[in-house]
Amino acid sequence: MMNRINSAWLKELFNNSGDVIVRPIKINQNGITVHLFCVDGLINQSLFDEAVFRSLKFDPYLSGCMTERAMMDYLLEGGTYHVFTKEEADYQLLLKYVLSGMVALIFDTEEKAIVYDIRMFEKRSIQEPSEENVMKGSKESFIEVMRMNTALIRRRIRSEHLVVETLSAGRISKTDIALIYINGIADSATVNKIRTIINEIDIDNISTPAFIEEFLVENKHSIFPQIMYTQRPDRVAANLSDGRVALVVDGIPFAYLLPCQLPMLMQSPDDYANHFFIGSSLRIIRYMSMIVTLFLPAFYIAATTYQVQMLPVQLALSTQAAKQNVPFSSASEVLGLLISFEILIEAGLRLPKAVGTAMSILGGLVVGQSAVAANLISPAVVVIVALAGISGFIMPNQDLSSGIRLSRFLLTVLAAVAGFFGLAIGLIILITHLCSLNNYGIAYISPFVDVEERNIRDTIFRFPIKYFQKRKSMQSERRDRL
């Protein structure tokens, strides 16, 4: 009986599950009994009563259907008032459909079922993106329901070339994943590769984004993000038009974009919402902030401990004055404060909002001020670490921000050990590592390493839109816009 569509078997299978309903419905008109199979709480009960149950009980034409087969044919041909109706003979698929919220009518003799998609469950309404908010532009963001998210994308790309493939991953969770791309623009090799990776995912459950990210990322040891996530449907639509591939996972309120390069992570939707001069200026500030957050603490240590000549006279004197009577070395001060900064951030994330504000004041202002007053740290170090910390959060992508913060520690330690020599070594390692990263056949730091001029029009500077007549050659099969 196993793996066959049968109500008795299903009853036995879900015997201990109170939310799964396997209930007989006797059709008065012809005396045939079918079984309702659904999950309580996932279906739209009133719609079921109205569209399906009413027909089953009161449709006079059913009296003419003397076999289950005849009855199924009638129901599929419009006997019930619901559009999304289909016959299912595959036991595994039936389980998947019902457990994801569909309703099935089981026909034991035929060993088949008719499935109605009348899902309805509690979901969040579409809200403003919390991380990628813009002044000018769309205020919609993804929610946890995959189909709603794909609809948001489809609403922006009304093209017959847009493909939304539904895949599934997770042995137990059977999580739906939508593989979205534009046929003829996206690189088919990349699409095939991503499809293969998803199909080969062999884990029980996809509960957090990191689960799927680790499978999709090609260089798993790198701390730099190689997959981009976004909360914004308009951003996904723009990247799909550029030839990238999007993934929408059920239960995760954002979409993944592949292949991903470093300049992408430095871009913000605001860049395109503003005049190109303003957009470019914002980007330059972001790149400068990246340099500040990466190198400032390390530079301070190297300059105050090894190569004092790197500091201008007045700065050297004021730094020297600020450092007087502080018992710790510059390296200990900076590293200690950087770690404290990370602790504050981590604590801020975990604490309730009401306590969080008080903690920020206590941790940042009171402790910082007291530490300076007690000569435990010099004011210069507080400024350096604060500046580096704030600059780190200017990155539009939090994964990139985390990667840079971790790299900052490495550079700081190297500067503490060997001054500017160590800093130079760290920089070489960092650049070598970034250059070695390859993401679905595209260099991670492209288009900085690209020879094609048109590819760099949307990197540090955001050129006017008229220069984007042709799409970048890296991730697209078609150069000309469709």
Added chain:
Amino acid sequence: MKKLIILLFPILICGCSHDMNRREIDEINLVHVIGIDFSDGEYVITALYSGEKGADTEKGSAGQEVTSKGSGATPYAAFQNFRLKDKKTVSIANTGFFLLGEGAAKRGLDICIDFLSRDETVKMESLLFVTKDMDASEFIAQSLEKGQIIHEDMKAVEQKQEELVTRNDNTLVNVLNELENDITIGIIPYLVAEEGSFLLQGYAVFENNILADYLDMETSSGVNFIKDIIRAYPIYLDDNVGLSISYSKSHIKSEIQDNSIRIVIKLDFETMIKEINIREDIFTFEELNRLTDMQNDYIIEIMKKATDYSKNTGRDILQIARLIQNQHTRKWSEYEDNWKDKISEIEYEFNVNSQITKSFILN
């Protein structure tokens, strides 16, 4: 292998850092100004740095300045003696000014700054000055007695210098380059202490790297005009009209005919009227032409002072030798041995053009 390299890397870095002069900034005495003197048969180094309390960040100044001295048979020995005596590690990495006492300058510029040129931390943009008629240590001591913050006053001198000329030729790197060229005469600005501040009056002339003379202010300005480094210069005509040069460009050309050298100095400059103390209208075509001629004569006089000094003393302060060397390479070999005698025979021709551009009358 990869893991081995990763493991060895920190050890390698630590090994490299073994001798990297690791020293916290507060454990170092950052010397602002160094004075080099020769007195009582030995060299004396006077270093000026911030006192124990360091820089006064609230006042934005270098705080209380203290001096420390060292002496020895050579400038380097004196410097080492000073380093040994000082309580903290001494760094001249941030030293912006070197003062050369008259005594030390008369012993030889090259001897005094040789040890600086071999120090890897010294700033090559540091400025070198001569203290006129006194030792650098005395110059520093007197200024400290008057309550001056020498480091800041020297910074002010540097700013004044930058207001007047387009480049500072008295940087350590320039002076060291000049030392390598033994055919020209070195000139370094000299300072005098007056009423609680330092004045930059002109150039000290070094012959064979030994202090030979001091040029007055106008002769020094003449040198600057000919060297084409003037940024601004005031002109006072008959005590009635004051002008200021806003643009100046000079070009020197050499001609050799019948073994005699002729130098043509072409100078174009523009001035702005800064002061008028007469009631007559000077903004007429004729009057402005007259003023232009007068200012041309004024500048020619200044340049003549420099050329006359060169001819009279046989000191090539205008670096004509380098010009001849570049423009008449073959002839130069003939002049090279008796260049000093040849200087007095040089004929100078001045071709000066100017115009008065703006009056800046508010009404």
